[in-house]
Amino acid sequence: MATEQLQIDAVDVHYGQFQAVKGASLTLARGELGCLLGASGCGKTSLLRAIAGFEPVSAGSVVLHQRQISSAQATTLPEHRQVGMVFQDFALFPHLSVRRNVGFGLTGLDRKAQAARVQELLELVEMGDFARAYPHELSGGQQQRVALARALAPAPELLLLDEPFSSLDTELREQLAGQVRRLLKQTGTTALMVTHDRREAFAMADRIAVMEQGHIVQYDTPLNLFRAPATPFVANAITRGALLPLEIVNRTDGRDHILYELALSADQRVPCRTGPDIDLAVGELLSVHIDLDNAVAFSP
Numbered sequence: 001m002a003t004e005q006l007q008i009d010a011v012d013v014h015y016g017q018f019q020a021v022k023g024a025s026l027t028l029a030r031g032e033l034g035c036l037l038g039a040s041g042c043g044k045t046s047l048l049r050a051i052a053g054f055e056p057v058s059a060g061s062v063v064l065h066q067r068q069i070s071s072a073q074a075t076t077l078p079e080h081r082q083v084g085m086v087f088q089d090f091a092l093f094p095h096l097s098v099r100r101n102v103g104f105g106l107t108g109l110d111r112k113a114q115a116a117r118v119q120e121l122l123e124l125v126e127m128g129d130f131a132r133a134y135p136h137e138l139s140g141g142q143q144q145r146v147a148l149a150r151a152l153a154p155a156p157e158l159l160l161l162d163e164p165f166s167s168l169d170t171e172l173r174e175q176l177a178g179q180v181r182r183l184l185k186q187t188g189t190t191a192l193m194v195t196h197d198r199r200e201a202f203a204m205a206d207r208i209a210v211m212e213q214g215h216i217v218q219y220d221t222p223l224n225l226f227r228a229p230a231t232p233f234v235a236n237a238i239t240r241g242a243l244l245p246l247e248i249v250n251r252t253d254g255r256d257h258i259l260y261e262l263a264l265s266a267d268q269r270v271p272c273r274t275g276p277d278i279d280l281a282v283g284e285l286l287s288v289h290i291d292l293d294n295a296v297a298f299s300p
C-alpha cells in the first residue's frame with residue numbers, strides 16, 4: 001500500500017523530439033520537503049511543470065495522495081490537482097490588496113470563514129499588519145511571504161516552489177529559506193522546490209534530487225549527499241571544497257555553555273565550546289567551515 005504523499009515514477013517529459021526529463025522517480029512522505037537541484041537546463045522546471053499539470057508526461061506516472069494525476073494516457077487539469085504554486089516573480093495580482101490576493105483561491109467558504117482563514121495565513125507568514133497593503137508597497141521578501149500565504153490558503157496536498165527566492169538578495173534568500181522551512185513544517189505541508197542554489201536546497205530540504213541532463217542522479221538526504229555522493233558530478237554539485245566530516249562523540253552541558261568533543265578520525269579529537277543554543281546530539285555529523293583568518297600554520 002502506498003503511504004507516500006507524492007510518488008513520481010519513471011517520468012519522461014518531451015518537447016517534440018527533445019527529451020527534457022528522463023525516467024525521473026522520487027517520492028515525498030506527507031509533510032516532507034523535497035528539492036530539485038541542478039544547473040540551468042537540466043530539466044528541473046520541466047519536471048515541476050509536469051507535476052503541476054502544465055506539461056503532459058510522455059511516460060511514467062505522478063500519483064498525489066494516492067490519486068494518479070499524470071500518465072501518458074491521462075492528465076488531470078492543474079486546477080483539479082490540489083497543488084499550490086509559488087513562482088520566482090511572486091506573481092501577486094498588482095491591483096488587489098494583500099488580503100484579497102491571499103483570499104483569491106478560497107472558493108467555497110463564506111465571507112466570515114474566508115476572512116478568518118486569510119488572517120490566519122497572514123499571521124503565519126508574519127504579515128498580519130499588511131492586510132490592506134498593495135503588492136507594490138511591499139519589499140521582495142514580504143511579497144514572497146504573501147505569495148506563500150496565498151498558495152497555502154486552500155491547504156493544498158502539495159506545494160510546488162519554482163526558484164522562489166532567486167529574485168531576492170543572497171542574505172535574504174537564506175534567511176527566508178529557513179523561515180519558509182519552519183513554516184511548512186509547522187503546517188505539515190508537503191512541498192517540492194526547484195533551485196540551482198545548493199545553499200538554498202540545504203537550508204530548505206529534507207531530501208534533495210540532484211539532476212543532470214534530464215536524469216535524477218541521486219535522491220537523498222543532504223547529509224547522505226555529503227557523506228556518500230553517488231557520482232563525482234553529485235559531489236561537485238554539493239560542494240566545491242574538500243569534505244571534512246566531524247562526528248560528535250561527547251557532550252557535557254554546563255550552565256551557560258555546552259562542551260562538545262568532535263572526532264575527526266579515530267585518534268583525533270577536537271574540543272569545542274558553544275553557547276547553550278547550539279543543541280546537537282552525540283552521533284551527529286557536522287560540516288564545518290575553516291576560517292583561514294584564525295588558522296595557524298607550522299613549518300614542517
Ligand SMILES: Nc1ncnc2c1ncn2[C@@H]1O[C@H](COP(=O)(O)OP(=O)(O)OP(=O)(O)O)[C@@H](O)[C@H]1O
Binds near residue numbers: 039041045047
Ligand atoms: N517549451 C519548451 N520547448 C522546447 N524546449 C524546452 C521548453 N522548455 C524547456 N525546454 C528545454 O528543456 C531543457 C530543460 O529545461 P528546464 O527549463 O526544465 O531546465 P531547468 O533545469 O529548469 O533550467 P533553468 O534553471 O534555467 O530554469 C532545456 O534544454 C530547455 O531548453
